[in-house]
Amino acid sequence: MTDNIQPNQPAPKRIGEYLVCSPGTLQAAVKRQGQLLKNHKPYKLLGEILLEQKSISEEELTTALRKQRMARLSQCPVFKTLSSTELVGISNKFREITIPAEEQFIFQGDDDPTMYVIASGKVEVYHMDIDGNKTHIAFLGPGDPIGEMAYFSGGLRTASARTVETSNMLQAGYSALTHYFENVPHVAHAFMMLVEERRRQLEELK
Numbered sequence: 001m002t003d004n005i006q007p008n009q010p011a012p013k014r015i016g017e018y019l020v021c022s023p024g025t026l027q028a029a030v031k032r033q034g035q036l037l038k039n040h041k042p043y044k045l046l047g048e049i050l051l052e053q054k055s056i057s058e059e060e061l062t063t064a065l066r067k068q069r070m071a072r073l074s075q076c077p078v079f080k081t082l083s084s085t086e087l088v089g090i091s092n093k094f095r096e097i098t099i100p101a102e103e104q105f106i107f108q109g110d111d112d113p114t115m116y117v118i119a120s121g122k123v124e125v126y127h128m129d130i131d132g133n134k135t136h137i138a139f140l141g142p143g144d145p146i147g148e149m150a151y152f153s154g155g156l157r158t159a160s161a162r163t164v165e166t167s168n169m170l171q172a173g174y175s176a177l178t179h180y181f182e183n184v185p186h187v188a189h190a191f192m193m194l195v196e197e198r199r200r201q202l203e204e205l206k
Helices: 023-038 046-052 058-074 084-091 174-183 185-205
Strands: 095-099 104-106 114-128 134-140 160-173
Touching (some): 046 058, 058 114, 160 174, 174 185
Antiparallel strands (some): 104 160, 114 134
C-alpha cells in the first residue's frame, strides 16, 4: 500500500481565518503557542489561547470551530457530498484533538469504536504480525479518515496508527455517526467504498 497523501489537496485553513482578529493579535497568539512548545508545556490550540487572552468570546470561538470542522469534513471523501445543512449537523458530532508527534493513538486489537478525520499533520498506519514484525500500510494526511475499519469488526482495531508529526484531528464515536453510515445513501456508499478499498489493501499484505 503506497502513500495516500494527496499532494494537490488544499492546505487546511487555520482557526484564525474564521475569526475576526487583527494580524497582530493572531501573531501574538501563535508566538505564545510556540513558547509553550519550546518550554515543553501542554500544547494549546490557537483558539484556546485567544480565548484566554480575551481576544475573542466563547461564542465567536464556537462559531469559528464549527465552520472549520465543516470545511475539514468536506475534504474527507466520506463526507464531501454532504450539503451545508448536513455538514452543520455532522460537525457537531466531532471534537478537535491534538496528538503530539511520534505518538501511537490507535492500537491493533483494541476495542476502540472511534473514527478520526485528519485535519493537519501526518499519520502512519501499520500492521503487526504475531511475531511482532511491523509492516507499513500507508501515510495519511489532511482530509483522510482513519479508524473506519473497526466499524464492521465490533470496534476491534485491525491495524495501528501513530503520528509522524504533531497532528490535529476531528474525533467522533461510531454511535454518533451510525445514522449517516446507514441512512444517508451517498455517505453510506462512500463509506463502504473506503472500507472495501482498505480491506483489500490489508489483504494484499498477507
